[in-house]
Amino acid sequence: MNEFQSVLAIAYRDFVKFLRDRNRLIATFIFPILFIGVLGTSFQSGLGDALGYDYRLFVFLGVIGQTLFQSTAAGIISLTEDREQDFSQEIFVSPISRFTIVIGKIFGETLVAMSQVIGIVLFGFIIQVPFSVGAVLAMLPFFLIVCFFGGAFGILVVSFLGAGRGAREVFPFLIFPQFFLAGVFNPIKDIGLPLNILTYMAPMRYGVDVLRSVYYSGSSAYDKVVLLPLWMNLLIIVGLGSVMFVYGTYRFTTKEQNR
Secondary structure (H helix, E strand, C coil), rough: CCHHHHHHHHHHHHHHHHCCCCCHHHHHHHHHHHHHHHHHHHHHHHHHHHCCCCCCHHHHHHHHHHHHHHHHHHHHHHHHHHHCCCCCHHHHHCCHHHHHHHHHHHHHHHHHHHHHHHHHHHHHHCCCCCHHHHHHHCCHHHHHHHHHHHHHHHHHHHCCCHHHHHHHHHHHHHHHHHHHCCCCCCCCCCCHHHHHHHHHCHEEEEEEHHHHHCCCCCCCCCHCCCCEEEEEHHHHHHHHHHHHHHHHHHHHHHHHHCC
């Protein structure tokens, strides 16, 4: 019970920080407007017809996957700020498991990411993206899986970084290339071999693809959009995510103890 309460307390702290961060709240809605509203709509008439499926829906699902993965990962990067404020040392000397602390951070950032997705879904409804609300609701368990994957990636990155300023400067170089390698708003189904190899190295790819594989299941566009079968995406996410989570948590907490 003490561990569970600790998870809730840490998660609540992160969610409250998000609600008080006006700049982050505004940025939450700017990205969907740019990429779903502007990019998706402007390319739909020409590119959508050539691809054989609705391009706005393609980008809509990609942005949801990207938001869940990136938001959770970026939230975990805040551990570097906690380190500068000595908050992380305080919680790591508390009588709770190290993994409980990291799980609490991931859970808190999951709440943040899910609230951002609500805004994306509402925006998609406003600009009339042809999506099914019922299908989106059915994807909720997979939203949580993608958030865990993003959190695991975030803790792995944090374990190799130093000060908060350095982390904030390095993290964009690790996350932004994945927008293209993961196929968030660009089809990567039939790209050349060299680039295809790079896409397999981008963790975000599997988070985006697992959502599309669920949503497009049984539709005529499935083979044109989905890269890997659902079971394979899940196997990679769970396997790779578990390794990143365990190793990243071990490295980070060990560094905290040696400070």
